[in-house]
Amino acid sequence: MINKEEFRKKVILSAGQIFSHYGFKKTSMEEIAKALKMGKSSIYYYFESKEDIFEAVVLYEANILRNDLTTAIKSVESPIDKMKKYVFVRMKSFEKLSNYYNAIFDKNLDHFDFIETIREKYDREELAILRLIIYHGERKKVFNVVNSEYTAMAIQTTLKGLEVPLFWKKKEVNIENRLNAILDVLFYGIVKK
Amino acid sequence: MINKEEFRKKVILSAGQIFSHYGFKKTSMEEIAKALKMGKSSIYYYFESKEDIFEAVVLYEANILRNDLTTAIKSVESPIDKMKKYVFVRMKSFEKLSNYYNAIFDKNLDHFDFIETIREKYDREELAILRLIIYHGERKKVFNVVNSEYTAMAIQTTLKGLEVPLFWKKKEVNIENRLNAILDVLFYGIVKK
DNA sequence: GAATTGTCGACCAGTTTATTCGAATGCATT
DNA sequence: AATGCATTCGAATAAACTGGTCGACAATTC
Incomplete structure (x- = not known):
């Protein structure tokens, strides 16, 4: 076809x-x-391996989400709830990559309730991996492609990023800054900026 | 546990x-x-094989659907559309077994539109198989377990049953009878009565 | 304490899988 | 028509996975 x-x-x-x-x-x-x-x-003429394809997919999807979220931040007027809703809706577009989609929606939890729920059950490291799973889709990626340099790095980065607070729900803070921080944590090393 | x-x-x-x-x-x-x-x-202490489990699942789900549909028939007051809606809603509970779920809902077709759409594209035999797929879930069952006596019989039965009109949408008929006929075709040999 | 009921790890033969490779096909330029 | 380049594919393979078995062990019942 026309173009590679x-x-x-x-x-x-x-x-x-x-x-x-x-x-x-x-x-x-x-x-x-x-x-x-x-x-x-x-x-195999276009991709090196199955992993290569998957990586390209994740990158593609993550980029879309990143753009959506960035737009969302800019378009926020003021109230927390409105913004949460907006972000949440955008999340869906990415979650289609995630096997946790059903877990979230079957239980009628929103994304943040869901994360807070599992947060109580897991320690930091596990939570970090869970976040990676949820946001970058594909539980399988973590378990099966963990030996790839690329993924290993992504996990490491996510672990480090844990220091940045993810859960602002009931707190009063500068939301825009916080969301930006989260975006950086989530996508640092994953999506080329 | 308590009971086998x-x-x-x-x-x-x-x-x-x-x-x-x-x-x-x-x-x-x-x-x-x-x-x-x-x-x-x-x-394997409880089930003979993987097929055995799958069969049990299909039977279980099909029974639920059959009951739901039977109830639906009885509760119909008169207009076609109301009934269609009711049946359609009930269908969903079964469709979770079907890989065609997305095909149906992504395109915003209802079940009947969907079937009519594919009907034009396939000949009778293929359509019969498609119906079996749609209603008994699991495209994979047909393609991978086709050698099982049980499934083979179900397909045969469905093929025979093709004579009973499935598509009443735009026709004036005794709906109750027709739906019953359909139920018989769909589940004869599949669900123990 | 023996008999029955239930659970499991280790194992096997057959199948599936990602990936490679060389050959075939088109397709443009000389 | 001959050359070179870009694409596509079928066949082959080594590694991984799969459904299912079996005998040993544990738990429960008698």
């Missing part, structure tokens, strides 16, 4: 859907290929 | 969730076991 980069995007969109539903491990190259109406081996 | 039959139900409920999300093939015994906090091999 354009074709990569096609793959990202198509594979992203499959990944988001089945997770990294359960998604096979053959499945991705079939969705693209291609031979399995042809994909 | 009770434990089977626990498995059905738990495994059902996993099956409904990942399909038959992509769901592993280990996953089912982990969800039950058991060793993989222990499950």
Whole structure:
């Protein structure tokens, strides 16, 4: 097709859907290929590996979310709740990547209630990983691709970032600054700025 | 635990969730076991095979749907649309088994529009299989467990049943009779009456 | 304390999987 | 038409995974 980069995007969109539903491990190259109406081996002309595709998908989705959130911050007028709602809605677009989607919505918790709930049950390290899972989708990524340099770095970064307060819900603070801090923590090292 | 039959139900409920999300093939015994906090091999004390579990799940879900639909028929007062709506809502409870869930709702089609859409694209045999897929969930069941006697029979029965009109949408008929006929076709041989 | 009921880890044979590679196909330029 | 380059694919493979078995152990019941 016309353009190599354009074709990569096609793959990202198509594979992203499959990944988001089945997770990294359960998604096979053959499945991705079939969705693209291609031979399995042809994909390797555009991507180095399955991980490579997944990485591209996560990057793509994370970038969208980052932009959405940034826009959200700018468009906030004042009340916390309004903003929370806005951010929450935007979150959904990213959560489609997440297997925790159901856990969140089945229980009718919003994103923040959900995080606060699990927060009580896990210690810091586990929570950090959970956050990574929730925001960067794909529990499977953590468990199956953990040996990749890239992911290992992302986890490390997230662990460090734990110092930045994530939970502002009931506190009065400068929200804009805080959200920006969170964005930095969440996406530092994940999304090229 | 207390009761062998009770434990089977626990498995059905738990495994059902996993099956409904990942399909038959992509769901592993280990996953089912982990969800039950058991060793993989222990499950074989209660079920003969993976197929056996899946069959139990489908039976369980189909029975619920059958009951719901039967109730729906009885509670219908008159207008077609009201009934369609009611049945449609009930359908959802079963559709969670179906991988076509997204196809239906992403496109904002209702169940009947959806079926009519695909009807134009497929011949009778394919349509029959599609129906089986849609109503009994699990595309994977058809493609991967097709060698099981049980499923083969179900497909045969469904093929035969094609003579009973499924699409009454724009026609004036005795709805109650027709729905009953459909129920018989759909579940004959699948759900023990 | 023996018999039954339930659980599990280790293991196996068969299958699936990601990835490679060389050959085939198009497709433009000379 | 011959050359070179860009794409696609089928076949092959080594590694990982899978459903299912089996015998040993633990718990419960008699």
